[in-house]
Amino acid sequence: MKKNATVILRMEKMAQGGDAISHLEDGRICFVAGALSGELAEVVLTQNKKDYAKGFAQKILESSAERVTPACPLYGKCGGCSLEHASFAFQLEMYRSAVEELFRRFAKTELPAGWKIHSGNPYGYRNRARLVRAGNGYGFRENQSHRIIPISHCKILSPALNRFLADGKFPKVEEISLFDNGKGKVSYFYKGMRESEFQKFAQNTVQINDVKISMDSACFFQSNLEVLPELVNAVVESAGSGNYLIDLFSGVGFFASILQKNFKRIVTVEREEKALVHANQNVPSAKNISSPAEEWLLQNDASGADVLIVDPPRTGLPPSALDAIVQAKPEKLLYISCDPATLARDFRKFSESGFSIVRAEGFAFYPQTPHFEMFLELCAKSNLEIL
Ligand SMILES: C[S@@+](CC[C@H](N)C(=O)[O-])C[C@H]1O[C@@H](n2cnc3c(N)ncnc32)[C@H](O)[C@@H]1O
Incomplete structure (x- = not known):
């Protein structure tokens, strides 16, 4: 054919x-x-x-009864919302069955029955965006091509980001990263920004529960501030308290900053050097390290950790990092993932090495798109028997 x-x-x-x-x-x-x-x-x-x-x-x-008319005139053109033709209820069920299927296929594992999916607004949720120059304004790159689709309004962006876009009161550069802190402050970053501009326009602060977290628009930060506190609550509950916490792929020290009062000794490890200044501010009592996690794990013994957090990018854990964690056998391993496929792949190795799932929760951080966030609390079987 x-x-x-x-x-x-x-x-x-x-x-x-x-x-x-x-x-x-x-x-x-x-x-x-x-x-x-x-x-x-x-x-x-x-x-x-x-x-x-x-x-x-x-x-x-x-047609399916779950089919809806896409709300965005750019549906099918811009690289973003490929699920806009499905009702949100259908999207949530799709996430559930897709994740379950991945765990069955890659890890021969059933997730705990009735595992919870947290969700918020299906539109207007996204507080972070990277835009490219399109004429006098900005746009997104077209799906599977280099063409740029100009946008004046995007339905998944937060109202503050849409207002900021409409105002256009920011520099016209090739590419710009915007961040809305959810409390009225939009910051931005572009390559080549002068230090004085960076200090004035890129810096921001996000409040999660009662913790204020320093960040800037050049760093990674989670992009759904409405549902994020529910992920934080799950991580805080699972982590509990103890002597030693290791937070790998830590960004600006995000999870460690929220957990710092519960642990005596904390190490955060993040590859991006520019995040270190924020980690030192957010988790001042911790040893904040700028290094690839896999290198830090090769040179340091993680076996004494009561809780080890990993929150890698979509590619999942580098194989040598995974091997080192298996060897270290932390009391609790908390795995936060933005790609259930690499999570299931990595979980297979953890499972073969004696780890099992204590808790699994999903977070609809990216409605209208196939992307989905997962949280797993894992425990080595010998540790589980002691509980
Ligand atoms: C999904 S983000 C999570 C950041 C942080 N935990 C948070 O919630 O804000 C993944 C982070 O891992 C960092 N990263 C990517 N590869 C890394 C590596 N090999 N070692 C350490 N950090 C890495 C990225 O720069 C990014 O900050």
């Missing part, structure tokens, strides 16, 4: 990336963008590989 051929397909279920899964007549799996499970669609094939095909739904012939 040729690329660009049109076929009629029945969608069976949803894949983790937000495409629907179907099968071609020859038995190959076909991933279909813009369709929902149960639907019958006319599909244009865009990739035709030996083992699988990909396409997009050109026409929905039988």
Whole structure:
């Protein structure tokens, strides 16, 4: 069958990336963008590989009751919200079944029955954005291309970020990172910013529960401030208190700053050097280290940690970091993940080394997109037996 051929397909279920899964007549799996499970669609094939095909739904012939009209005029064009054609309730169920399937497939594990998914507003939630220059204004990069789609308003951005965009009272540079602290202050960063401008315009503070956290728009910070306190509460509850806390992939010392009163000794490890100034401010009693976590783990013994937190980027844990954590066997391992696929892959190795799941929770940090946040509390089996 040729690329660009049109076929009629029945969608069976949803894949983790937000495409629907179907099968071609020859038995190959076909991933279909813009369709929902149960639907019958006319599909244009865009990739035709030996083992699988990909396409997009050109026409929905039988529609799901969960289909909704996308709220954004840029749906299907900008790189962002590929799930806008599904109701939010459907999206939440999709996250649940996609994560469960990943754990079954990659880790031969069932998540605890009834594991909770926390959610907030399906729109207007995003407090962080990176925009590129488009004429006199800004835009997002088009899906799978380098073209830039100008935007004057984005439905998933927070009202403060949309107001800031509409005002346009910030420099016209090639790329800009915006951050809304949820309390009326929008900060921004662009490459080549002078130090005096950086101090004036990039710095920000976020309050989570009763803790004030210093950050700037060049650093990583979580992007859904409405649901974030629920993740923080889960981490605080699971961490409890103790002697020694290690927070790896710590950004501005985020989790350590909230947990600092509960632990006597704290180490944070973050690769980005520019986050260190904030970590020293946010967790002044800790040893804050700027290093790749895998290198720090090779040179330091993490075995005495009561709680070890890891919050890696989408790529998951570097293999040598994972091996070192398995060797160290911390009392409690708290794994925060923004990609359930790499989480399930890493969990398989933890599980083979005797770790099991004590707690699993999901967080709909990125509605309208297939991205999803997970939190796992893990315990080495020998530790579990002592409890
Ligand atoms: C998902 S963010 C989490 C940051 C922080 N825990 C928070 O909640 O704000 C991942 C962080 O890991 C950092 N990072 C990426 N690779 C790393 C590595 N190999 N070692 C240490 N930090 C790394 C990134 O710079 C980023 O700050």
